[in-house]
Amino acid sequence: MQVLVVGGGPAGCSCALSLVRGAARLGRRVRVALFEHKLFGMHYNQCLGVLSPPILQLLKDFLDLELPPHLVQREVHDYWLHTGRRSIRLADSSPDSEPSLVTRRVELDRYLLERASQAGVEVYQHLATDLEFTGGKVILYTEGGSFKGDIVVGAFGLGRRMGSALARRTGYRAPDFLETVVTKIHPGPLRVEDIAREIHAFLPSDPEIEFAALVPKGEHLTALVSGRNVTSEVLKRFLASPVPAGILRVPVEVRDVFKGNFPISPAGRFYGDNYITIGDSAGLIRPFKGKGINSAVLTGHYAARIILERGITAGALSRIEDDCRELIGDLWYGRSVRHLTKWLSRHSLFDPVLAAAERQPDLRQALFDSVSGQDTFRNIVHRLAGSPSTGLALAHSFFSHLCGLSSPGEQKHTR
Ligand SMILES: Cc1cc2nc3c(=O)[nH]c(=O)nc-3n(C[C@H](O)[C@H](O)[C@H](O)COP(=O)(O)OP(=O)(O)OC[C@H]3O[C@@H](n4cnc5c(N)ncnc54)[C@H](O)[C@@H]3O)c2cc1C
Known part of the structure; x- marks a missing residue:
């Protein structure tokens, strides 16, 4: 089998590495070609490069990789959340808390791509420009020539060129x-x-x-x-x-x-016969405060496993929906939290939420988990819904705010 992976970010590298490693384990002959037009280190990546737990475990379990210490610029334990008038410091109070790791993103990408290449992935520094599906095969056009494969894996992030090429040939619709x-x-x-x-x-x-x-x-x-x-x-x-x-x-x-x-929404028809999209291309990331690198590694690995174990038809690839159940199940919650937060912020109504969180540890932890991405929105919402004391604290805080009762001291930043 010949797999063509478009994009050498964390999703593409995770998929390509998992394919060659998985094929070797199964004793299968699978060739993987990966196309990445950027030279990491020369071209920029706008990503902040914050790695949220459990990224180290994902890299180890799925890709058998240790993150080299020199890639970590610093560890971050705490977060601040600010509105225009209030600030709160958020620390993880859970006993097994792990820090977020700040990296330089292009160095992380270069490391993953080098590992993929060393593992046997054929890496081409070509820009993919178009593709077509013909006679059960895929032809990928690149600026370095055309390549034929059995399946194309779209790991091109929100790259418009490949997004619209795929949309023209299939029912794929790029994420909002x-x-x-x-x-x-x-x-x-x-x-x-x-x-x-x-x-x-x-x-x-x-x-x-x-x-x-x-x-x-x-x-x-x-x-x-x-x-x-x-x-x-x-x-x-x-x-x-x-x-x-x-x-x-x-x-x-x-x-x-x-x-x-x-991305803030899933892509439409993100898989079909002879193609599957992963990471940002599929829009399969935690909505609002993304944790996008983790999702890219996760979805890349799942796609590889499905291709190897189930095949490359739309029916076989539909398994990705089961594997990404938690991510997909969180989309509705994330979108709702995003819209509520946006509305509250516009009307300066997030201040009472921060005021209540000063007094309410459950709410503080919920804000920490939302901002740091350490728990799903689904879990956060359900936890809060089951905490009457949080409901009371919020009701009291909103009432005080709307009646203009918050003390002048409470209006200033705590930093
Ligand atoms: C400003 C910003 C800050 C962010 N900060 C964080 C953060 O701190 N932590 C976090 O976890 N997530 C963060 N994210 C999200 C994160 O960057 C993405 O979710 C993650 O990079 C997705 O990985 P990916 O492999 O799917 O896509 P990408 O990382 O976008 O990789 C796609 C690759 O495909 C290549 N490509 C595209 N088109 C073509 C083509 N036609 N031919 C060849 N190659 C092509 C691109 O050059 C690119 O290298 C941030 C995003 C943004 C925009």
Whole structure:
């Protein structure tokens, strides 16, 4: 069997590696060709590179890989969540808590691609441009020539070129997405740790920003804004607003900006005869606060297992829906939480939620799990629904807020 994988991000590498390793275990002859047009290290990746638990376990169990220590720029234990008027520090209170790991994303991608190549995946630095399905085979057109295979695995993220090529040939519909704009902030005379040791997440009332973040990296901080239609001007406006400006403490000059997208809905017909999409291309990521790298590794591995064990027809590949039950089951919850959060933020009504969380450990843990991505939205919602004390704390907090009873002291940031 010949498999063509388009895209060498975590989804493509996970699938390709799992295919060659799985085929060797089963004593099957499977050739895997992977097409990645970027040179990791030279071309940028806008991703913040925050690896959420249990990524180390996923890499070990699925890909038999250890993350080399030099790829980790820092460990982050705590998060801050800010509205325009309030801030709360969120720490994991669970006994088996693990930190998030901040990496430089292109280095992570380069590492995964090198491992795939060493394991026997044929890696081509070609841009895939089109494809066709003919006589039970797939022909993939690339800028380096055409390639014939039995199945194509779409791991091209939200790449529009392959997204529309696949859509033209099948019923595939690319996921809906949010835009992001990212910049690097060098803290001048200060060290990064003098400014932030934690990840800061923001829910501003600015209608153009759905959420924003400030992440301490190695020698700099990365700032991100996301929304339906964000621009570098929106990013500048955000950085000049009181809360981020208060955290940064140094004048920020926005120079290089990077544009990206991330999916907020599943793709339509994300698999069919002789094709399957994974990772961002399939839109199979935790909606809202993504954990996209974990989902990419997970869906890539599942797709490989299905191809090897069940086959390449639409019926065989439909197994992916069972394997991704937890992710798919969480989509509705994630979307609902996203819309509720957006509405509350627009109307400055997230402040009472933070006020209640100051007093209510269950709510604080729920916010931590949402922001850090450490639990499914389904579990978080069900846990909160079963906690009458949280309901009471929220009701009290909203009542005080709407009656204008919150004390002036409660309106300021706790940082
Ligand atoms: C601003 C931003 C910040 C993020 N931060 C985080 C974070 O901190 N933690 C986290 O877990 N997730 C984060 N994500 C999400 C995460 O980046 C994605 O979910 C994850 O990268 C998906 O992996 P993937 O392999 O599916 O797609 P990608 O990583 O997008 O990989 C797709 C690959 O396909 C290649 N490609 C595309 N088209 C073609 C073509 N035609 N021919 C050849 N190659 C092609 C691309 O060059 C790319 O390398 C963030 C996303 C954004 C936009």
